[in-house]
Amino acid sequence: MNILILGSGGREHALAWAVMQNPKCDKLIVAPGNAGIAAIAECASFDVESGEAVLNFVEENAIDFVIIGPEAPLAAGVADALRAANILVFGPSKAAAQLEASKRFTKEVCDAAGAPTAGYAHFTDADAAKDYIRAEGAPIVVKADGLAAGKGVIVAMDEQTALDAIDDMFGGAFGGAGAEVVIEEFMEGEEASFFVLVDGEDVLPIGTAQDHKRVGEGDTGLNTGGMGAYSPAPVLTADIQETVLAEIIRPTAAEMVRRGMPYQGVLYAGLMIKDGKARLVEYNVRFGDPECQVLMMRLGAQALDLMQAAAEGRLAETKAQWADDHAITVVMAANGYPGAYEKGSLIGGLVGLPEDSMNMVFHAGTSDQDGKIVATGGRVLNVTARGRSLQEARDRAYAMVDQIDWSEGFCRRDIGWRAL
Numbered sequence: 515m516n517i518l519i520l521g522s523g524g525r526e527h528a529l530a531w532a533v534m535q536n537p538k539c540d541k542l543i544v545a546p547g548n549a550g551i552a553a554i555a556e557c558a559s560f561d562v563e564s565g566e567a568v569l570n571f572v573e574e575n576a577i578d579f580v581i582i583g584p585e586a587p588l589a590a591g592v593a594d595a596l597r598a599a600n601i602l603v604f605g606p607s608k609a610a611a612q613l614e615a616s617k618r619f620t621k622e623v624c625d626a627a628g629a630p631t632a633g634y635a636h637f638t639d640a641d642a643a644k645d646y647i648r649a650e651g652a653p654i655v656v657k658a659d660g661l662a663a664g665k666g667v668i669v670a671m672d673e674q675t676a677l678d679a680i681d682d683m684f685g686g687a688f689g690g691a692g693a694e695v696v697i698e699e700f701m702e703g704e705e706a707s708f709f710v711l712v713d714g715e716d717v718l719p720i721g722t723a724q725d726h727k728r729v730g731e732g733d734t735g736l737n738t739g740g741m742g743a744y745s746p747a748p749v750l751t752a753d754i755q756e757t758v759l760a761e762i763i764r765p766t767a768a769e770m771v772r773r774g775m776p777y778q779g780v781l782y783a784g785l786m787i788k789d790g791k792a793r794l795v796e797y798n799v800r801f802g803d804p805e806c807q808v809l810m811m812r813l814g815a816q817a818l819d820l821m822q823a824a825a826e827g828r829l830a831e832t833k834a835q836w837a838d839d840h841a842i843t844v845v846m847a848a849n850g851y852p853g854a855y856e857k858g859s860l861i862g863g864l865v866g867l868p869e870d871s872m873n874m875v876f877h878a879g880t881s882d883q884d885g886k887i888v889a890t891g892g893r894v895l896n897v898t899a900r901g902r903s904l905q906e907a908r909d910r911a912y913a914m915v916d917q918i919d920w921s922e923g924f925c926r927r928d929i930g931w932r933a934l
């Protein structure tokens with residue numbers, strides 16, 4: 515099977531790593547890829563957000579299966595273009611990708627599905643939004659409706675912060691994404707992520723994880739794309755997972771079918787858990803990055819079979835099996851991230867690190883310059899390990915971190931603290 519993966523982050527390196535281990539994979543191309551991916555697969559460069567460009571590449575290279583990593587090509591309708599041409603693709607249609615691309619859409623689907631989530635109201639007018647905030651009081655959550663690269667959510671602990679957020683959003687701080695806002699009830703609790711594959715009606719759980727959004731140890735400082743993750747998430751007990759499937763995820767899948775936009779791909783439910791009950795915070799229509807890295811570490815080569823089964827509508831007859839162990843990933847980022855940071859610093863110490871089913875350094879923002887690995891992004895490396903316990907996995911990951919020679923980068927030293 516010739517496979518194309520779209521994307522360039524640690525998520526796509528982990529997907530490529532898992533896919534490459536499956537004997538079914540004859541040839542793997544990743545577009546655009548990065549230096550770590552280039553070491554295990556061919557990389558190609560074209561506009562991955564253009565359905566036409568992707569389709570041309572697929573036809574020229576006899577690709578049998580396309581796996582779409584990030585949300586942007588999904589929201590741009592790349593999966594639709596491929597399906598229309600009868601190309602096997604893993605990833606939802608543009609219509610179904612609204613589960614991530616529009617907060618309002620998601621709220622309406624949850625209401626129709628009876629899925630527990632935060633109470634909300636929706637506004638296209640700043641004055642009405644402010645009146646609502648004054649009436650409800652803080653804490654309260656203000657969200658730009660559209661895709662804002664994870665930055666369109668303000669959790670306001672006081673009323674003024676919420677009112678200022680309205681001014682920012684209607685003032686264009688988030689571009690088109692802020693022209694509509696959703697204002698939500700603040701939910702307390704512990705957050706965790708639940709990942710399932712969906713092929714229309716059928717849903718197959720593939721793991722749980724928790725990430726670390728804040729840049730600083732003890733979950734302090736600015737929000738980031740994610741500084742580390744581990745799987746499984748102990749807070750998502752088997753009982754809670756069953757309830758989430760029954761009350762949130764299956765009804766969502768059924769509602770999407772009812773709307774004539776069946777969901778197909780990975781559905782990532784961000785959940786808030788309090789007193790043994792889960793409510794939905796948000797859906798994402800792709801794997802989390804860095805959560806994908808720990809999921810792939812635990813699923814290995816079967817990840818390809820599972821994604822193919824989802825794409826072919828065979829999930830009802832498919833089982834996921836993973837080692838009953840733990841995986842952790844520690845993100846190494848460029849000094850200054852998530853603020854301004856330098857690009858181009860040299861990363862040493864990577865050669866000689868173990869690369870096997872227990873230990874992997876996935877690359878996120880790197881490039882290869884004359885055989886040397888240099889940092890080209892904010893989040894640069896994902897140092898990932900498995901172990902019989904989370905502690906063992908964590909010790910292994912930090913032992914690798916300590917061998918990496920990169921004074922221009924940093925990481926959090928407390929990934930996994932909540933579970934430990």
Ligand code: AMP
Pocket residue numbers: 632655657664667669698699700701702705784795796
């Ligand atoms: P979202 O993009 O909707 O996931 O929001 C980003 C982050 O904001 C979430 O991961 C939560 O930490 C927080 N958040 C979003 N909605 C709420 C809510 N209703 N109550 C509390 N925290 C929230």
